Amino acid sequence: MKVSQTALQHLAWRAGFGPAAADLPQIRKAKPADFRKQFLQESFNEPSDLKAVDNPFAGMTLPEISKKLKDAGEEDKKQLRNFHQEGIKKLNRLWIKEMISSKAQLREKMAFFWHDHFACRTGNAMHLQQYLQVIRSHALGKFPDLLMAVSKSAAMINYLNANQNRKNSPNENFAREVMELFTVGKGNYSEEDIKEAARAFTGWNATYTGDFIFREGQHDAGSKRIFGQTGNFTGEDVLKLLVKQKATARFLTEKVYRFFVNEELDEKIVSSLSNGFYASGYDIGQLMQTIFSSDWFYQKKNIGNRIKSPIELWVGINRQLPMEFGNQDAGMSFQRIMGQVLFNPPNVAGWPSGRAWIDSSSLMYRLQLPRILSAGTDFTVSPKADDDVQMGKVAKPAKGLVAQIRWPLFLQAFSGVENKDAETALSTFLLQTEKAPSTLMLEKYSKHNSRESLLSSRTILLMQSPEYQLC
Amino acid sequence: MLIKRRSFIKGTGLATASLLMPRFLHAFDADEKVAPGNKVLVVLQLSGGNDGLNTVIPYGNDIYYKSRPGIAIAKEKAIRLTDDAGLHPSLNYLGKLFEDGALGILNNVGYPEPDRSHFRSMDIWQSASGAKEYWQTGWLGRFLDEQCRNCEHSTQAIEIDDMLSLALKGKTKNGFAFKDPRKLYQAGRSPLFQDFLNAHDQEHAEHTVSYLYKTLADTKKSTAYIYEHSQQLTTGLYPNHELGRNLKTIASLILSDINTQVYYVSIGSFDTHVGQDVQQSRLFKQINEALEAFVTDLKKNNRFEDVLIMSFSEFGRRVAQNASRGTDHGSANNMFFISGGLKQKGLLNELDDLTSLKLGDLQYKVDFRRVYATVLENWLNVKAEPILGNAFEPLRFV
Numbered sequence: 065m066k067v068s069q070t071a072l073q074h075l076a077w078r079a080g081f082g083p084a085a086a087d088l089p090q091i092r093k094a095k096p097a098d099f100r101k102q103f104l105q106e107s108f109n110e111p112s113d114l115k116a117v118d119n120p121f122a123g124m125t126l127p128e129i130s131k132k133l134k135d136a137g138e139e140d141k142k143q144l145r146n147f148h149q150e151g152i153k154k155l156n157r158l159w160i161k162e163m164i165s166s167k168a169q170l171r172e173k174m175a176f177f178w179h180d181h182f183a184c185r186t187g188n189a190m191h192l193q194q195y196l197q198v199i200r201s202h203a204l205g206k207f208p209d210l211l212m213a214v215s216k217s218a219a220m221i222n223y224l225n226a227n228q229n230r231k232n233s234p235n236e237n238f239a240r241e242v243m244e245l246f247t248v249g250k251g252n253y254s255e256e257d258i259k260e261a262a263r264a265f266t267g268w269n270a271t272y273t274g275d276f277i278f279r280e281g282q283h284d285a286g287s288k289r290i291f292g293q294t295g296n297f298t299g300e301d302v303l304k305l306l307v308k309q310k311a312t313a314r315f316l317t318e319k320v321y322r323f324f325v326n327e328e329l330d331e332k333i334v335s336s337l338s339n340g341f342y343a344s345g346y347d348i349g350q351l352m353q354t355i356f357s358s359d360w361f362y363q364k365k366n367i368g369n370r371i372k373s374p375i376e377l378w379v380g381i382n383r384q385l386p387m388e389f390g391n392q393d394a395g396m397s398f399q400r401i402m403g404q405v406l407f408n409p410p411n412v413a414g415w416p417s418g419r420a421w422i423d424s425s426s427l428m429y430r431l432q433l434p435r436i437l438s439a440g441t442d443f444t445v446s447p448k449a450d451d452d453v454q455m456g457k458v459a460k461p462a463k464g465l466v467a468q469i470r471w472p473l474f475l476q477a478f479s480g481v482e483n484k485d486a487e488t489a490l491s492t493f494l495l496q497t498e499k500a501p502s503t504l505m506l507e508k509y510s511k512h513n514s515r516e517s518l519l520s521s522r523t524i525l526l527m528q529s530p531e532y533q534l535c
Numbered sequence: 536m537l538i539k540r541r542s543f544i545k546g547t548g549l550a551t552a553s554l555l556m557p558r559f560l561h562a563f564d565a566d567e568k569v570a571p572g573n574k575v576l577v578v579l580q581l582s583g584g585n586d587g588l589n590t591v592i593p594y595g596n597d598i599y600y601k602s603r604p605g606i607a608i609a610k611e612k613a614i615r616l617t618d619d620a621g622l623h624p625s626l627n628y629l630g631k632l633f634e635d636g637a638l639g640i641l642n643n644v645g646y647p648e649p650d651r652s653h654f655r656s657m658d659i660w661q662s663a664s665g666a667k668e669y670w671q672t673g674w675l676g677r678f679l680d681e682q683c684r685n686c687e688h689s690t691q692a693i694e695i696d697d698m699l700s701l702a703l704k705g706k707t708k709n710g711f712a713f714k715d716p717r718k719l720y721q722a723g724r725s726p727l728f729q730d731f732l733n734a735h736d737q738e739h740a741e742h743t744v745s746y747l748y749k750t751l752a753d754t755k756k757s758t759a760y761i762y763e764h765s766q767q768l769t770t771g772l773y774p775n776h777e778l779g780r781n782l783k784t785i786a787s788l789i790l791s792d793i794n795t796q797v798y799y800v801s802i803g804s805f806d807t808h809v810g811q812d813v814q815q816s817r818l819f820k821q822i823n824e825a826l827e828a829f830v831t832d833l834k835k836n837n838r839f840e841d842v843l844i845m846s847f848s849e850f851g852r853r854v855a856q857n858a859s860r861g862t863d864h865g866s867a868n869n870m871f872f873i874s875g876g877l878k879q880k881g882l883l884n885e886l887d888d889l890t891s892l893k894l895g896d897l898q899y900k901v902d903f904r905r906v907y908a909t910v911l912e913n914w915l916n917v918k919a920e921p922i923l924g925n926a927f928e929p930l931r932f933v
Contacts, residue, residue, distance in 0.1 A: 420671055431728065
């Protein structure tokens with residue numbers, strides 16, 4: 065009983081952001097294969113846009129927009145800055161909400177994975193919105209399409225200075241990162257490959273409102289030699305050359321395995337997955353289906369051993385325990401305290417993972433968080449300043465993490481469970497580790513005046529345990 | 536079964552803390568101190584990109600005044616250091632330290648291919664990576680890894696902040712971050728967390744769970760250690776603002792002889808795109824008075840020779856001012872070293888070269904990792920190369 069419930073929840077945690085309280089009856093009853101099918105199928109539909117901003121320059125031509133931007137006075141500039149800042153914050157909220165409530169869990173989880181893979185920052189809300197749509201809509205498609213779309217997105221073109229890459233004065237930033245971090249990985253290209261590829265990418269640019277443009281006058285149309293092949297390659301040709309390399313399949317498969325299965329690689333499995341991925345023309349959806357329907361995915365060593373990243377922790381809590389916040393920036397505050405803000409990866413290599421999330425202070429916040437959410441005492445900590453965003457203003461202490469937890473909705477999922485079994489039911493639902501903290505110990509911290517207060521106090525205690533940091 | 540055995544031991548009165556705790560939870564009992572005579576490093580991070588040219592003012596240079604007609608600082612207002620350069624008017628105490636031979640200024644510090652994003656450039660300074668490398672550990676974190684192989688303390692390096700910076704994150708060891716030792720001590724003392732630890736059965740624990748429990752145990756131990764050793768607050772008079780309070784905390788810890796060798800503290804924001812003078816003057820005034828209190832305190836307790844204060848910022852700013860009486864992101868910058876134990880003092884190298892700019896920016900002359908190598912080798916007495924990943928030639932200011 066416990067084993068199969070944990071296994072189904074394992075799928076929900078890895079192929080999504082954890083089981084929702086409302087899923088519980090299903091998890092208890094459904095056959096594993098049926099549950100898997102049902103859990104994954106929604107993700108293969110086309111996602112709807114997450115729309116935080118409308119293009120304020122709609123209907124204007126490029127020269128008109130440029131002129132308007134050039135002529136902008138102090139007040140206009142301030143307004144525009146505000147438009148972008150608020151837009152980016154709103155996009156953050158929308159995506160978090162989608163992660164919490166979407167039925168397409170795998171798609172959002174996969175998009176989160178691609179956001180880390182194609183790590184990117186921009187101050188332009190329109191660019192960001194478009195970038196997010198690219199990684200969400202291609203999340204489970206073919207990798208070559210995803211790679212092409214991200215590479216041509218205005219966000220990435222600006223972030224990796226592709227817009228400064230011109231014939232006779234190349235900027236190699238994008239050419240280098242696309243090889244080192246996005247496709248073949250270190251050791252599978254030469255400095256010469258980068259130089260030549262940078263020439264092929266010359267002329268790529270994007271407009272302020274997010275359209276890709278190719279400036280032919282800035283493109284170096286001459287012959288290049290890349291990966292041992294010679295031709296008058298364009299940027300598109302280079303991306304195609306990159307996915308032809310088997311190293312790309314291997315590089316991506318390893319990363320997927322570390323993220324979705326286990327930080328320690330199993331050589332035999334990874335190489336078989338990688339071969340299949342390559343042979344399928346990089347069908348991401350198929351790769352993920354193979355992983356989640358394999359027996360080894362559900363092995364003991366792969367369950368409950370992954371340290372939740374801050375986003376996974378936050379979204380997971382919100383899925384398991386439905387709650388609302390008076391303060392709409394609560395999610396953002398949490399992200400900043402924990403050091404993982406969506407759309408703000410530390411650098412193009414993405415976020416650190418695993419144990420890197422845990423130090424003394426971050427662990428203390430994690431262990432205190434459920435109490436703060438439920439008990440009404442707020443954090444009094446200040447997140448670090450982000451000068452790229454704050455432009456010289458002082459960081460304010462994080463506030464507003466107190467939530468209204470919708471206990472009746474949560475407890476409903478346990479309505480058929482007898483009091484004597486309730487504790488086991490709770491810890492089986494909340495924890496993925498083999499062992500739970502001792503019931504005897506938790507007993508003295510639980511409130512016993514009613515069934516509701518017993519279950520709710522026990523839920524918070526279990527969420528405060530070190531075990532809850534794992535999935 | 537285990538619980539039963541424990542109750543039995545408790546019941547027979549044979550219980551001792553060490554019997555009840557899994558072995559790994561009390562591996563650090565030795566009370567290592569940094570006794571007087573040992574060296575302490577205090578890193579002062581100026582977040583946001585401090586404008587180095589209005590910090591050390593090259594008042595002998597016409598280009599400076601031509602590039603900054605609205606924000607240049609007049610020679611007669613600056614605190615005089617030499618014929619060619621002076622300090623920002625708000626840094627008068629630092630001028631005094633300069634006279635006393637307790638201040639060294641290194642100009643033109645930076646790294647190749649400078650990055651102008653705050654976040655990224657700070658990443659580079661804190662991790663000590665090259666501009667094209669992405670490291671997930673910091674230079675002081677790796678110092679802990681090397682230095683602290685056998686000690687279970689995470690108190691060798693402390694950041695006075697709510698969150699731990701990358702600089703203090705190592706591969707196997709992390710520094711410790713708090714603003715108020717008492718607050719963290721109380722959080723760590725939560726009986727629930729203690730009970731989690733007591734009830735955790737480590738023989739059957741999975742690997743990752745053990746790591747979390749170990750961190751929790753370490754946190755509890757370390758906070759108690761810090762709290763107990765820092766009860767004796769310094770009697771020095773400190774200004775009542777954040778940096779003042781933070782340096783007071785650091786002074787209390789230094790004077791209480793705990794084992795901490797590195798302290799890390801930040802102030803900001805120096806991101807002065809608009810109306811630079813007001814913002815920079817306000818922050819400099821805070822730094823000036825906080826450092827005065829701190830150095831006076833250390834001198835009174837005969838520890839100024841043992842403490843080195845080092846300041847840095849993620850980048851300097853553009854030589855020319857912008858249209859909003861501010862400056863935009865630049866590259867190379869100066870670093871300050873304050874100590875009673877400097878081997879070289881005053882201006883440690885030539886002033887910034889304002890004639891050979893690259894796209895309007897200063898070109899660095901000294902790689903910041905040479906400064907780190909100096910501090911590691913000559914002050915903290917450890918081999919720098921394993922920590923920095925490459926050999927960097929040390930300087931000679933300490």
